[in-house]
Amino acid sequence: MRLRLSFDRPSRRDLVVFGGYCVASAIYIAIGVSVFDFLLSFWVAAAYLLVAAWLIPTLARRVG
């Protein structure tokens, strides 16, 4: 029996969503590297992600 690794190709829309999270992650990392305590709490990360990946895009869509 041969083990075969297969990779599902993401759609364009999947990549756009992923790109948004990458931007949010880059900002989170930049803050975390300079402010040590920012990395220590799951709740801080969850709140940050809610703002960055849901609240801001939702508000932007309403304004736009």
Added chain:
Amino acid sequence: MSWAAHDLEPYAIQKHTKLKLAFVPLLIGSYAPDMMTKWFVYGIHLGPWELKASNPAQFHRGWPGFGFTHSLIYGLAIALIFWKVFDSKLWAVSFLVGQAAHAITDTGDTVGTMLLFPWTYHFHFGAWAYAGQTGRATDAAAYFSGLGSMWDLLFVVYGLWSWRVLTSAYFDNFIYRADAFWPWLNRWVPRAALIVLYRAAFFYGTSRWIAWTIWAHVIHHYPYDLSWGGPHWVHAAHP
């Protein structure tokens, strides 16, 4: 101890287990063993007072101490509460699996865990140094310089490879439907925000893995030591 694996493992477990699991108690189970203890391991300042365990490794993993939180019987006890008090077998099993994953993962370091408590033997592979007694910053530097960080990286890569577990379709078809918690929360929180919350632990684990690695190796230049039981530049605790 592990830093990001406990955030990331629930996604892999949820995807592969044959059991019906609910994601939220699985994640709570994965965090549970450290919930009450980590702050006292590293210590906190309250005005002029510093609250810190005199022997952090003993307090965190040993007996006498809170080491029983990293045992299978502790997971079973909390699972029984979910089952008998809150009448949810799904949450009980999910918590049990998550908590067991944490306890087993932490056998990877030099202190290990008392998996079969009340038997106080520490099961340990000794793959990476336990350095909780050195304080949070040195512990982070040590962890992200040794094999522990590679263990975490495995789950980051695996999660990205299995990216479908993070999609909204997967959330709708498997996560939301499996657990009444999500429809309950959906009464106040929109679906799009629920998906963000579902992804939060993966985001947290992956992002802080990168951030700690940058902090340890780009800003502070701690040396990598991927040998067994390393890094050997830090004093590792043992049971």
